[in-house]
Amino acid sequence: MKLEYCCQCGAKLIKREIGDEGIASFCEKCSKYYFDNPKCCVLISIINNEVNGDNNINNINKTNDKKVLLLKQNYISTEKWTLCSGYVQHGETFEQAVSREVLEETGQIVIKSNYVKSYYREDKGIIMAGFVAFVQPCEFGVSKEVDDLRWFNYNDVDSIIAKDNNFSYEHLNACMDFINSKETNFYI
Numbered sequence: 001m002k003l004e005y006c007c008q009c010g011a012k013l014i015k016r017e018i019g020d021e022g023i024a025s026f027c028e029k030c031s032k033y034y035f036d037n038p039k040c041c042v043l044i045s046i047i048n049n050e051v052n053g054d055n056n057i058n059n060i061n062k063t064n065d066k067k068v069l070l071l072k073q074n075y076i077s078t079e080k081w082t083l084c085s086g087y088v089q090h091g092e093t094f095e096q097a098v099s100r101e102v103l104e105e106t107g108q109i110v111i112k113s114n115y116v117k118s119y120y121r122e123d124k125g126i127i128m129a130g131f132v133a134f135v136q137p138c139e140f141g142v143s144k145e146v147d148d149l150r151w152f153n154y155n156d157v158d159s160i161i162a163k164d165n166n167f168s169y170e171h172l173n174a175c176m177d178f179i180n181s182k183e184t185n186f187y188i
């Protein structure tokens with residue numbers, strides 16, 4: 001969000017140089033700087049942790065038959081499926097935001113997650129921390145923000161996952177590369 005006025009006194013902000021930060025918005029009345037920081041979001045590939053009935057968390061399947069949980073959110077697209085995502089709230093870490101968003105939007109409980117890659121959206125002024133999260137599949141929850149939920153085989157998502165103005169496809173592939181590059185143990 002680009003601020004034009006001071007949040008405390010309402011005066012119009014001016015531009016002023018501040019050390020290594022370059023130019024920032026400044027209220028002359030309050031002697032206060034304002035920074036146009038991006039909003040923080042999480043973007044999550046939800047992976048089914050069941051591997052041929054083996055519930056051992058370290059036995060992540062290395063083949064391409066992994067199952068990924070995709071969401072249909074009509075406010076994003078009525079045609080394409082997307083990954084789970086949401087804003088980070090004050091007082092929580094990225095990992096906590098991942099667990100909360102997955103639970104809120106899908107009803108699934110995250111048993112392990114890892115940071116993979118980040119994405120910046122200029123048009124929305126948001127920075128997205130991309131995670132992979134493993135869940136033990138259970139019944140889907142109900143969310144007003146989600147119109148449909150479905151488990152897909154990774155091999156089948158190419159034609160149905162969002163690619164335009166959306167990082168779902170890029171991030172899911174990054175997560176698969178990440179999983180396949182790991183030996184066995186995931187941390188966190």
Ligand SMILES: [Zn+2]
Pocket residue numbers: 006007008009010011027028029030031032
């Ligand atoms: Zn002010």
